[in-house]
Amino acid sequence: MKNIAIIGGGACGVSVFIELFLKITSMDLTGKVSITWFEKNKDLGYGLAFGTREEGHLLNTQADLMGIYADEPDHFAEWLKVHGGKKREEVKGQGSEENAYTARILYGHYLAEQAKKYLKKSEKVGLRVNAIHAEIIDFDHTAAGYILKDHAGKQYECDFTILCLGTPKPNTYKEFLKYELYIDFPWPSEPIVRKLETDIGHVGVLGCSLSAIDTVMTLEDHGYKGKILLFSPDGLMPRVQPAGHNEVERKHLTIKNVHQYKRKFLKRINTKALFRMYRKDVEHNLGKKVNWKSLNRIGKDAFKLLKKDVEEAGTGGDALMNLAYSLRYDASKIWMGMSTDEKVKFMKWLGPHWAINRHGMPLYNAKRLLHLMENNTLKVVPFLQEVKYNGREGKFSIRCADREYQVDLLINATGSPSKLEEMNTELVGNILKKDIIKPYPAGGAVVNERTMQLMAKNAGDGLFALGHLVNGQLMDVNAIWFNVKTVKLLSQEVIFKIQQDAVS
Template identity: 50%
Template sequence: MKKIAIIGGGACGSAALIELIIQSISASLQNQISFVLIERQKKVGYGLAFGSKQPSHILNTQADIMGIYANEPDDFAEWLKAHGGKYRSDVKSESDEENAYTSRLLYGHYVAEQLEESIKKAKANQINIEVIEAEAYDIDRLENERLLIYLTNDSTTEVDEVLLAPGTPKPNTFKHFKDNLNYIDFPWPTKNLLERTGKKDHVGILGTSLSAIDTVMSLVDNGHTGKITMFSPDGMLPRVQPDENKDFERKYLTLSNLHKLKREKGHPPRAKELFRLFIKDVEETEGKPLNWKSFNRDSKDQLPLLEYDIKVAEKGGDSLLNMAYSMRYDTSRIWSWMSLHEQIIFTKWLGRHWTITRHAIPLHNAKRLAKLIKEGQLEIIPQNNEVSFIQEKNHFKITTGKDGIFEVKKLINATGSAAKLEEMQNILVENLLKKDYLKPHPIGGTVINPHTMQCISEKGGEHIYAVGHLVNGMLMDVNAVWFNVKTIARLASEIIFKTTANGHV
């Protein structure tokens, strides 16, 4: 009997168990394989990302590619049609269900329902499923190559394979503020955020990305009337996602052309080559050369840019936005073809601009954000370079390079999920890192075999896998459910293959 453990019961962990159940039944592994799902929350299927009850916490991806099944991307859109469709109060859409943006919680309900049905189906096929409400905090490799998982409920479980799916990793930055009651180290769960901020407090938010925007929405949804100031090194907001993007046909930046480049020039794609091809595609669509320096939004007034983006999004997006959106299924492949050196160059040179274009704000929230800025409640400040606490004033001081010094009563770290392993505040990751069971990737996350999702390290062995944010350096789009679902399908196939190939059947 082979036993598989999935650590983490959010969207990634749920998708993994669902896919493993599907493949186990298809491979007739009844009585030959069992699963244990380890999740610290009472409810599985939600995690931090999709357990939020805030109505303005909405998906930043349309419903039609959010199916939890690897090869059925439209399953969520079909589920949505059967559960009230675009007329629900927790669905934001000016067109049809396929292009709808739903609340995160509604998506969590969908995932939880699919997981429950899959577990019932597994049990009907004599496949044992155990769900443990606890946190896994350590793993030991045993002499027989099995893995012993230590749990916070003072128990252990011994398994053959482990999948790490811990969800959104909390950053451990600003550790010197951790005991300060005016500092909130993470915007989730929202209850903690709301309990520790007064409605009239001047709140500072570190970050201007989607996590920071969700934080703003949490505050104003719950009656916050005080000033909100967002700080980040570049002060750039994400662009605005249309309800439905216009089609964009790429002629130059294609997998075919990049493979030809590798074949003829004998080197992997370089960041400069990718950018040149990107420019050619956009300028051909526009029918004219463009001033590319003018697209730099670093440290600029964000309100005019946001208002422009809203108008553009209402018309289906501009060439830059639609070009980036058209690449969503190719970016990870392109990234894997690049050398580490070129990946680092791309990250430093273009990474921020790519991120704000590819991971945009849903139109509904963008309009609310613009209103808050125009009314003076929200301010966005770039070039923050120092954060300190003034004891006698009981305030935080944020020193910036452009607009001087700011003081706020409460400070929220909404810089987004931690990238590097050593920056992740997760006891299991910390312990696996100490044991060399995980090997840090220079850009972020852990080193894996991208074909199987198996972790590659000196001492970890061959039975630990990872998905989602834990592999953010080697793979792109790991914050997208649809992408993680695809990688999970590969991982599940590998585990099922190992099970059948090693004589378990």
């Protein structure tokens, strides 16, 4: 009997459990495999991302790409139709259920329902599944497999370990943890809400990406009327997703052309060549040359840019953003074909602008932000230089290029860190010290991208990972559609290894 341990019960954990169940049962392995599933929260399916009950915390991807099954991306949209569809308060946006952006808690309900469904199926078919409410904080690899240890010191043995750890906290600004008016992470939202019960003046938010936008939604949804300042080194806000993207034609930046580049030059595609192809496609779709320097948004007026983006989103979006979205399924393939050095170079040169175009905010939330900016309630301040605590006044001082700002409440919404050593996760820290996982230069851990097996000195051959933990070597690891596709690869490899062990 082989035991598979799944660590984490969020979206990735649910997806890998269901895919393993389907493979185990369909391949007549029910009596040869057991599963132990660990989740520190009370309920399976929600995790940090989809357990938030804030109505302004919306999915950043439309419903028809959020199915939890690898070969059924529209499953969530179909589920939504059966469960009230556009009539529900949690469903935002125009158009059909397929194009809707729902509250994250609704997606959490969907995941929880699927998890319960297949746990019951496991009982019915006789597959041994033990769902344990515990947090795994450490493990070791031995000749016999893996020994996991939870927060209470209890140990568990398994043959395979699958890490589905979800979104890690950043460990930046740790020096402020001792101050009552500092919040180190926007989720869960309860610490922010509790602070609003007192008399809070200005609120400062570190960051202006999707995490910061969720923070603003929390503040407004709970009646905060004061000033909100978003501080960022570059001042780049995510662009706005239209209800439906205008069609674009890609003639240059294609998988075929990337492969032809390799045949012609006998080397992998580089950052400059990719950007050249991208520019050609944008200009082809616009029918004119573009002044690319003028499109650099770093430090530009966020209000004017947001207003422009909202207007363009209302008519299907612009070529720059629509081209990025048209690369949804090809970008990961191209990324995996690049050298490590070129990945690092891409992230340094183009990463911030790629991120805001490829991972935009829902139009519904963009309009709310624009309203706050028009009322002079919300402001984005670029060129963040220094943050310190002013003990005499009991305020935080944030120095930027233009001047120094004072805020009463400071919230760290800088987003999840990419490097392993910057992830504020006890388990990651412990296994990193033991060389059970190995850092990848562009972020995350080294992984066999064909199988999702982690590759490190002391990893063994039964350790796998999904999601943010492998964010550097792979792209789109925070997207459900991408993760469920990699779940398919991972589960195939695990079952293959089990079958090989049975033969030998």
